[in-house]
Amino acid sequence: MNTLATIPSVDRLLQEPKLRAAVSEHGHAAVADAVRAVLGEYRAAVKAAAAAQRSAEELVAAVLGHIEAGSRPSLRRVFNLTGTVLHTNLGRAVLPEAAAEAARQALVAPSNLEFDLAEGERVERDSHLEGLVCRLTGAEAATVVNNNAAGVLLAFSSVAFGREVPVSRGELIEIGGAFRIPEVIQSAGCRIREVGTTNRTHLRDYERAIGADTAAVLKVHTSNYAIVGFTASVSEAELAELAHAKNIVFITDLGSGSLVDMTALGLPAERTPAQSLRDGADLVCFSGDKLLGGAQAGFVAGRRELVEKLRRNPLKRALRLDKARIAALEAVLRLYLDPERVRTAVPTLRLLTRSSENIRETANRLLPAVQAWCGSAATAEVADCASQVGSGSLPVDRLPSAALRIRWAAARGVGTGLAKISKALRELPVPVVGRVQEDALWLDLRCLDDAADEALFVDQLQKRSL
Numbered sequence: 001m002n003t004l005a006t007i008p009s010v011d012r013l014l015q016e017p018k019l020r021a022a023v024s025e026h027g028h029a030a031v032a033d034a035v036r037a038v039l040g041e042y043r044a045a046v047k048a049a050a051a052a053q054r055s056a057e058e059l060v061a062a063v064l065g066h067i068e069a070g071s072r073p074s075l076r077r078v079f080n081l082t083g084t085v086l087h088t089n090l091g092r093a094v095l096p097e098a099a100a101e102a103a104r105q106a107l108v109a110p111s112n113l114e115f116d117l118a119e120g121e122r123v124e125r126d127s128h129l130e131g132l133v134c135r136l137t138g139a140e141a142a143t144v145v146n147n148n149a150a151g152v153l154l155a156f157s158s159v160a161f162g163r164e165v166p167v168s169r170g171e172l173i174e175i176g177g178a179f180r181i182p183e184v185i186q187s188a189g190c191r192i193r194e195v196g197t198t199n200r201t202h203l204r205d206y207e208r209a210i211g212a213d214t215a216a217v218l219k220v221h222t223s224n225y226a227i228v229g230f231t232a233s234v235s236e237a238e239l240a241e242l243a244h245a246k247n248i249v250f251i252t253d254l255g256s257g258s259l260v261d262m263t264a265l266g267l268p269a270e271r272t273p274a275q276s277l278r279d280g281a282d283l284v285c286f287s288g289d290k291l292l293g294g295a296q297a298g299f300v301a302g303r304r305e306l307v308e309k310l311r312r313n314p315l316k317r318a319l320r321l322d323k324a325r326i327a328a329l330e331a332v333l334r335l336y337l338d339p340e341r342v343r344t345a346v347p348t349l350r351l352l353t354r355s356s357e358n359i360r361e362t363a364n365r366l367l368p369a370v371q372a373w374c375g376s377a378a379t380a381e382v383a384d385c386a387s388q389v390g391s392g393s394l395p396v397d398r399l400p401s402a403a404l405r406i407r408w409a410a411a412r413g414v415g416t417g418l419a420k421i422s423k424a425l426r427e428l429p430v431p432v433v434g435r436v437q438e439d440a441l442w443l444d445l446r447c448l449d450d451a452a453d454e455a456l457f458v459d460q461l462q463k464r465s466l
């Protein structure tokens with residue numbers, strides 16, 4: 001019979017040798033809290049006559065489990081086997097080691113963040129990145145803020161506050177829920193003037209929309225969707241010419257942008273900031289952690305006089321970048337100075353250009369461990385698949401890849417079975433995130449290209465089973 005009287009007291013349980021050891025590791029308060037939580041649950045279950053009697057040993061194990069769960073960091077590394085290389089929910093671009101090390105240095109020691117070592121005077125923190133951005137894009141000047149959304153906000157707030165901005169109806173886009181072009185432009189204190197139609201916008205539409213109150217024309221890279229069929233849009237070169245004839249500013253939001261010619265790497269074409277500036281853009285906005293492969297940031301590059309306006313805007317202070325990311329981005333931009341090596345040195349470019357044959361070899365090596373982990377509940381096999389770039393970069397293009405395709409063995413309950421497999425993979429010490437599609441769970445191995453990571457992946461599967 002369970003009686004409340006058989007439940008040990010908090011003090012009594014704390015005397016257990018394993019919990020005394022836990023106290024010296026985690027401190028008395030944390031262990032006592034865990035004991036109280038476990039005993040509280042047990043007491044409630046006993047009262048509801050819902051619990052079998054538990055030995056002191058079982059209670060100690062529950063307390064240790066509670067402590068472990070509580071001390072596990074919330075933000076942890078995972079294996080991104082979704083097939084989306086720049087996965088916003090999984091942290092987008094992975095930094096090169098050199099960049100991570102630069103960020104670490106900036107965090108653990110003082111630095112010349114806003115200090116000119118030659119003159120002994122205060123300088124802009126942008127100065128560490130501006131020269132590199134100018135070299136890589138041909139811009140006269142550049143600034144950097146928290147992300148590309150912030151870059152667009154800062155640009156319009158500085159250049160077009162209180163005035164009108166014509167934008168094509170085909171470019172009034174939403175990126176990942178929170179970033180909507182009309183709302184960002186309005187938040188910058190500007191009025192959107194919709195131009196053209198969803199599928200077709202012509203130069204004359206812009207011409208008609210520009211009036212005395214127009215401050216700037218915006219062109220937006222449609223990033224995460226494509227308009228196909230009977231379509232027309234106006235090129236950056238034409239918009240730049242029109243804007244300059246009317247004495248207004250032309251700003252382009254490239255979204256991702258790329259600092260190298262993607263086609264030279266065998267990837268689909270993506271506009272570069274250098275092309276936009278050559279075509280006459282006054283300011284170009286692009287992300288730091290999309291195709292560029294750096295840290296979260298937004299670059300705004302272009303005419304000096306306009307970039308100076310952005311710097312003087314009080315919002316710049318609110319949107320500025322921290323020293324760790326400045327250090328990381330400087331290291332990444334330096335890698336771009338050597339076009340021969342950038343493809344292998346920047347992980348994002350390395351993963352995007354990885355051959356399907358090479359990915360298939362990884363899949364073949366990992367198949368036995370994954371099948372053993374599945375046991376008889378599911379079957380795994382190597383299959384062709386298609387990866388995506390992600391983060392609104394190159395939205396309709398797919399990269400040939402290879403995956404482990406896991407199918408639930410039983411004919412019934414396939415959906416529940418796949419959910420169970422997905423959950424078990426997410427509960428591994430280094431969680432594995434795949435993608436459910438066509439009645440199977442797919443583990444696209446494009447982003448598992450490192451021997452040490454591969455060993456870790458196999459090792460944790462061998463220690464458990466589905």
Ligand SMILES: *Cc1c(COP(=O)(O)O)cnc(C)c1O
Nearest residue numbers: 147148149221223255256287392
């Ligand atoms: C991704 C994207 C943004 C937002 O960039 P963040 O760096 O995520 O803030 C803005 N505009 C376009 C066109 C994009 O593709």
